Amino acid sequence: MTRERLYLFDTTLRDGQQTHGVDFRTADKQRLAAALDGLGIDYVEGGWPGANPTDSEFFAQAPALGHATLTAFGMTKRAGRSAENDDVLAAVTNAGTPAVCLVGKTHDFHVTTALGVSLEENLANIRESVAHLTALGREALFDAEHFFDGYKANPGYALQCLAAARDAGARWVVLCDTNGGTLPAEIGAITRAVIAAGIPGDRLGIHTHNDTENAVAGALAAVDAGARQVQGTLNGLGERCGNANLTSLIPTLLLKEPYASRFETGVTREGLGRLRAASRLLDEILNRVPNRHAPYVGASAFAHKAGLHASAILKDPTTYEHVAPEVVGNERIIPMSNQAGQSNLRRRLAEAGIAVEKGDPALARILEEVKAREEAGFAYDSARASFELLARATLGRLPRFFDVERYRVVIERRRNASGEMVTLSEAVVVVHVEGEKVMSVSDSLDPATHEDQGPVNALSAALTKDLGRYQAYLEDMRLVDFKVRIINSGTEAITRVLLDSEDGRGQRWSTVGVSANIVDASFQAVADAVLWKLIRDGAPKAGE
């Protein structure tokens, strides 16, 4: 059976950019365009040339795309001038992209009130703008703004707008649910009516928003009805509640029925395997914490409960998983603290270079230790480096490099010589290395700004200031992230600190500390980070 072609259109760089707090730089847009192209997206909408300096610069330095068609966005020409003489439209076409998408009105109320032009003038604007694009040899797309509300208010006029674009040669007419208020069943019914009225499904696109949490379902309903282009953004980025989430739509369309056998897309299996990485790239550019619970690509998307579920999963993953995590570049997480976890534990230890024989009773001891400490607040799923150290300690394979005798931190707030209130932290750490006692002191001031960075930085700086023969191993190590969580509340609060460290070789590792005292919890995590680095880099043990 020949499969029908379904096209994917990404608007992360245009509609996604409209989001509050999102401000891509040109280099960000170039990296994202390359990642979208690497997935196999058919159209990458890069922005609105002329609307702002970043968008103009991006098109001026347009990346070379292998598969995707770079698309510029703009609006249909204004009334009272020709398409050739509209300077806003000229800025869009001058970007020189092979495809151009123009938004126009199809809701009679918006035409007469917001634009203040006659219904006939609006039809002419659509017709002449699209004809202008095709005359320039560009692939033309027409974005029908507020289409569903427009259709409900005046179906005849809304359809006339679409027909004007179609007849002028638009490759695609895109039905936009601009305010996100149309529910999937209605999107399906109206899409069917549009096709019945003579706009072919293979020239019809769908653009939904998530204001009722139905953007993905709305897009699927339009595909079910016959639309063959799906618009959306990575991670559902977009104003208000976001756009349709391509990160969810792509695996559904490729992996799940009735879509998988019916459609051919530009995204190959190989591209699909890069989906999680593309999702994380956007988070990294936006400096956002990745959503653990994101469908398909979230860290928890394939995390299973302990007990019955986990043991069933080990026997046959299809019992509790609707797709295989590796297909989208994700991984399965089976909690360690369960009976079925021993083989999983051995695999994890092997990955960390710790070989343990099958059936070694130490495996059960490690699982018990992990469980007991997780009940006390430790989080070893997040802190893999501390997990390795705990396993080594239980196995009697934890090398000793140094011993911490004591530490002290002083945090003081008072007036400085200029009479300003300032805060200063100072830490003293006393360690024993190779039988030598070493005392180190450090403050918390950033060397560049001279601003206080708090007690944890001071402690970390003091501990890593002089570790004798081990010092060389720590020169390229730095703290990159720090998360604090209060586990119980009130007077019995326990603090959990998760720390991410990085070194010059690009290694990144996470450690955890737990204490009623936030400074002590932080110190534990810092000490673990140092210890892990020494082991991983093969530092000689004390006495070696």
Next chain:
Amino acid sequence: MTRERLYLFDTTLRDGQQTHGVDFRTADKQRLAAALDGLGIDYVEGGWPGANPTDSEFFAQAPALGHATLTAFGMTKRAGRSAENDDVLAAVTNAGTPAVCLVGKTHDFHVTTALGVSLEENLANIRESVAHLTALGREALFDAEHFFDGYKANPGYALQCLAAARDAGARWVVLCDTNGGTLPAEIGAITRAVIAAGIPGDRLGIHTHNDTENAVAGALAAVDAGARQVQGTLNGLGERCGNANLTSLIPTLLLKEPYASRFETGVTREGLGRLRAASRLLDEILNRVPNRHAPYVGASAFAHKAGLHASAILKDPTTYEHVAPEVVGNERIIPMSNQAGQSNLRRRLAEAGIAVEKGDPALARILEEVKAREEAGFAYDSARASFELLARATLGRLPRFFDVERYRVVIERRRNASGEMVTLSEAVVVVHVEGEKVMSVSDSLDPATHEDQGPVNALSAALTKDLGRYQAYLEDMRLVDFKVRIINSGTEAITRVLLDSEDGRGQRWSTVGVSANIVDASFQAVADAVLWKLIRDGAPKAGE
């Protein structure tokens, strides 16, 4: 036209609790149950009595609910014993709730492999367990685990399981898409088939998961097909990608067609107005950052772009909004137009006993100050007491009671006389009260257990140890909760501390502090808490 009754079933406290990292305390569950009841939810599933200490304690101290039916969760009896003699089931029924929901298998493959019992034994387990509940006078619900996969594998057997529950007297049979893999169109088709096979729609519930980002749409598809109970959680909380999000479903079912005219629910318009607050309560309990982009209740859900959109919105909000934000307790955000903000601010200040004339230019200054400080990391929605203090300061109406000259905290970890490693914190605070300098020192040891409670407790104890004439106002005040969040990451981390305080009169108030130094951020929040208490209790100003 008579409207049909549609029932809402919340499982935040049971299925939501299964989420990685979610660990409700009994008091949290009680607060959430009350909030759900206040919305008008019909069933509040509180947990699994006997499965863990928190759930057992919650049912032992069950809150009195006005509208909602408190429901206990459990599983159908095991094979080889009677329902009366199954101790797991007994723990569930002994909780004494008016309704009990039991999960059971309906997928033949799971019955024979996971349970290892015959298909007939499984039917008997369902039948006898449900009959046992009805014999005890309880309302019985049957959760059909993996129903959709089971129906696809063996429709006859899956339907037999439902019929067994129905015939044994189950008020509700709930179709569960346990692994979240069934798409809405298929959920709709299978639900219709179930009804056609003799399970009446008004005894049929739907329970979906968000693994394809279609949980909300799947629930709506089942309602379209005839199901009359919808299960979900606040904010879509749940394992993997979460459960169906009631925070999105409720407004859709109440406000949007075809549902609004067709159905009657337990949620009134008044309850709906508390939806945003209920959503935030859960975030607060979980110490999560509220999702700005959440449909209906997110801070950005009704945030409009500047320019054309915003001016159209001012003329007629229906042009760009599919529902009105205030209906769900949310508010519209229009950039560069704070007319709506000022009247809202005046109302808030009036609630705090701070009267400001309409049009007072101080209102604009307060909004600017709030905005600037929120950009720096403060969170005034959560810290109303600090917001009041900020407004008073801007208005020049902040009384001075005392001045903090300086403070110092020392945190030390070392061996004690018995050779054990111990941590100790000590704080010194120097304040001026009525021209007198007062120095106070306190350590961090819990008077009862002699355990270290960390630097924030030591600082708080020192500050409130001797405030001269104000001391009497502080005797009944205590710290009850403490939340820490790192706002930026890496070396430029800013720490936000939110503090909840309580007094003997049952007042509870929240304050905030922000600093690169976690101890300093905590001190700011403690100082604000003291200041608010003195103002609220009418302490005389300095010199009065």
